[in-house]
Amino acid sequence: MIIKRIIEISYLYYMFRIFETRICFNHPGEYFILNYLNDNFSNKINKYIQHPISKSKFKESKICPLGKSLILILIGYLIFEEITKIKICNKYVLLITFILSLMNLNATIYLIPFFLLEFLDFK
Numbered sequence: 704m705i706i707k708r709i710i711e712i713s714y715l716y717y718m719f720r721i722f723e724t725r726i727c728f729n730h731p732g733e734y735f736i737l738n739y740l741n742d743n744f745s746n747k748i749n750k751y752i753q754h755p756i757s758k759s760k761f762k763e764s765k766i767c768p769l770g771k772s773l774i775l776i777l778i779g780y781l782i783f784e785e786i787t788k789i790k791i792c793n794k795y796v797l798l799i800t801f802i803l804s805l806m807n808l809n810a811t812i813y814l815i816p817f818f819l820l821e822f823l824d825f826k
Contacts, residue, residue: 709784711817712778717811719774723762729807764815765809773803797821 752769764771780796783789797818804810 705785707820708781712781715774715778715781715814715817719766719810722773722813724766725759725762727756727758728812729756730805730808732760758775765807766813767807770804770810793821813817 706714736801752767766774777796777800800814801811802819
């Protein structure tokens with residue numbers, strides 16, 4: 704069980720903090736959200752949620768600074784859960800993670816293997 708958790712944490716850290724690619728996946732809501740926030744929020748907030756929404760010539764991370772920060776919270780939760788063996792709110796954490804990941808389709812796609820492994824534990 705701990706090996707599975709180490710693999711999950713390593714995968715999440717790599718995909719959200721290190722992985723770079725030219726390929727980008729988007730849904731129409733991303734264009735709306737980024738344009739709406741660009742017009743209605745401060746530049747500081749906009750930069751925190753800004754992520755590439757098109758294919759690029761050079762490799763780059765397709766995850767915004769918010770996603771890179773939130774993945775550390777998820778990793779922290781997974782470590783806490785593994786140490787304490789408390790799985791009281793695991794379903795809620797997965798649901799919140801999925802909903803927040805919809806802000807960036809790349810994040811949702813990167814999380815698919817993690818969700819599959821976690822759902823196999825529910826039986």
